[in-house]
Amino acid sequence: MYKILTLNNISVTGLDRLPRDNYEIASEITHPDAILLRSYKMHDMEIPASLKAVGRAGAGVNNIPVDRMSELGIPVFNAPGANANAVKELVLTGMLLASRNICPAWDFARNLEGDDAAISKAVEAGKKNFVGTELPGRTLGVIGLGAIGVLVCNAAKALGMNVIGYDPDISVQRAWQLSSDVQSASSVDDLLSRVDYVSFHVPLIDATKHMINADRLKNMKDGVVILNFARNGIVDDEAVVKAIDAGKVGGYVCDFPSNLLKNHDKVVTLPHMGASTREAEENCAIMVADQVREFLENGNVHNSVNFPEVFMPRSDGQRLAVVNANVPKMLGQISTVLADTGHNIIDMLNKSRGELAYTLVDVEGEVDQDCLDQIRAIEGVLAVRTL
Numbered sequence: 252m253y254k255i256l257t258l259n260n261i262s263v264t265g266l267d268r269l270p271r272d273n274y275e276i277a278s279e280i281t282h283p284d285a286i287l288l289r290s291y292k293m294h295d296m297e298i299p300a301s302l303k304a305v306g307r308a309g310a311g312v313n314n315i316p317v318d319r320m321s322e323l324g325i326p327v328f329n330a331p332g333a334n335a336n337a338v339k340e341l342v343l344t345g346m347l348l349a350s351r352n353i354c355p356a357w358d359f360a361r362n363l364e365g366d367d368a369a370i371s372k373a374v375e376a377g378k379k380n381f382v383g384t385e386l387p388g389r390t391l392g393v394i395g396l397g398a399i400g401v402l403v404c405n406a407a408k409a410l411g412m413n414v415i416g417y418d419p420d421i422s423v424q425r426a427w428q429l430s431s432d433v434q435s436a437s438s439v440d441d442l443l444s445r446v447d448y449v450s451f452h453v454p455l456i457d458a459t460k461h462m463i464n465a466d467r468l469k470n471m472k473d474g475v476v477i478l479n480f481a482r483n484g485i486v487d488d489e490a491v492v493k494a495i496d497a498g499k500v501g502g503y504v505c506d507f508p509s510n511l512l513k514n515h516d517k518v519v520t521l522p523h524m525g526a527s528t529r530e531a532e533e534n535c536a537i538m539v540a541d542q543v544r545e546f547l548e549n550g551n552v553h554n555s556v557n558f559p560e561v562f563m564p565r566s567d568g569q570r571l572a573v574v575n576a577n578v579p580k581m582l583g584q585i586s587t588v589l590a591d592t593g594h595n596i597i598d599m600l601n602k603s604r605g606e607l608a609y610t611l612v613d614v615e616g617e618v619d620q621d622c623l624d625q626i627r628a629i630e631g632v633l634a635v636r637t638l
């Protein structure tokens with residue numbers, strides 16, 4: 252029986268991929284084999300010795316201590332693209348909220364008083380305060396052309412906008428998906444100097460922290476609208492609020508409220524709801540539950556952020572999964588132990604990623620405890636299990 256600890260609400264549709272005769276799932280459980288979570292911050296958590304896998308039902312993994320998991324030989328899985336459409340729709344909403352002054356206008360309408368004739372009169376007098384602009388012909392800059400960024404670019408093109416993108420590491424798959432009408436910027440600064448709207452779709456890492464800051468704001472067009480549906484910290488909120496107050500920035504729409512932002516007239520904050528649609532929650536949970544199950548049961552790895560992609564079909568023998576440091580002679584030492592303990596290898600696959608290597612070996616018969624102990628004792632071996 253595998254034990255699964257959930258640290259956030261995970262869609263039942265996804266959890267149903269883990270058959271209950273073989274999986275016990277709970278938000279409080281001891282000795283979990285795997286953790287499923289969304290935005291729960293794992294950084295200060297004590298990692299159970301039993302843990303074999305972490306599944307993030309979403310895209311961003313900055314809430315997970317990925318390096319520590321790698322040191323422990325534990326793969327972290329996520330759900331690339333599974334919530335991208337939901338975020339794209341909210342980004343489009345955000346652009347429209349800003350361009351048509353929807354939030355202050357709605358606020359105005361909700362606070363109208365008097366009988367209907369008085370309201371009607373106030374509406375006609377007041378609407379001039381909410382005159383907006385239209386999207387066709389305006390230029391949107393998109394930083395980060397991954398699953399979400401590409402969808403945002405293509406949707407904005409379909410709305411008649413000019414679109415400029417920037418991503419020095421765009422994947423071949425995303426490049427194929429990107430509309431050929433999207434222009435490419437040579438740098439973040441090049442992009443920022445040319446756009447009326449800018450939207451960020453990058454992970455929060457050192458290189459992306461405060462991508463928009465006071466210096467960069469100076470080189471942007473007057474009235475620019477900034478959209479941050481990526482992560483808190485990618486935009487320097489203080490600098491943006493100062494630029495709004497100075498009349499430089501036209502508006503800021505983001506998914507990360509704070510005391511500084513939440514009541515500002517020209518800021519719209521939403522409660523981190525980019526991925527909060529039924530479809531996205533189900534897609535993410537299904538994808539990550541399938542991946543974690545495949546790893547627990549067969550050792551195969553798909554969509555991990557720290558492990559190599561590994562797929563080896565099952566043979567008749569017993570499977571051994573070994574995670575080790577990516578240094579010379581590991582494979583030789585593992586196969587020597589198997590040979591010395593009398594195990595015949597049927598099939599073997601070894602892949603590496605960065606400092607980690609991962610080996611699946613199918614052997615004839617049962618792998619005994621002595622063999623496992625010897626493999627575990629090899630310097631550089633981080634985790635071993637039979638399945």
Ligand SMILES: NC(=O)c1ccc[n+]([C@@H]2O[C@H](COP(=O)([O-])OP(=O)(O)OC[C@H]3O[C@@H](n4cnc5c(N)ncnc54)[C@H](O)[C@@H]3O)[C@@H](O)[C@H]2O)c1
Pocket residue numbers: 309310311312331332334335338394395396397398399400417418419420421422452453454455458459480481482506523524525526527
């Ligand atoms: N608001 C929400 O609810 C919500 C939902 C999903 C994702 N997100 C955030 O959005 C981010 C992007 O999601 P995704 O699914 O598109 O991820 P993704 O991995 O498909 O795309 C990220 C892209 O960013 C690019 N990138 C990385 N560093 C860059 C840099 N310095 N400059 C330019 N490009 C850079 C990468 O090359 C990649 O193409 C996630 O990491 C997450 O933090 C937020």
Ligand SMILES: O=C(O)[C@H](O)COP(=O)(O)O
Pocket residue numbers: 289290291308309310311312334523524525526527
């Ligand atoms: O990175 C993500 O996928 C989003 O930030 C969604 O986070 P959530 O799963 O907590 O809504």
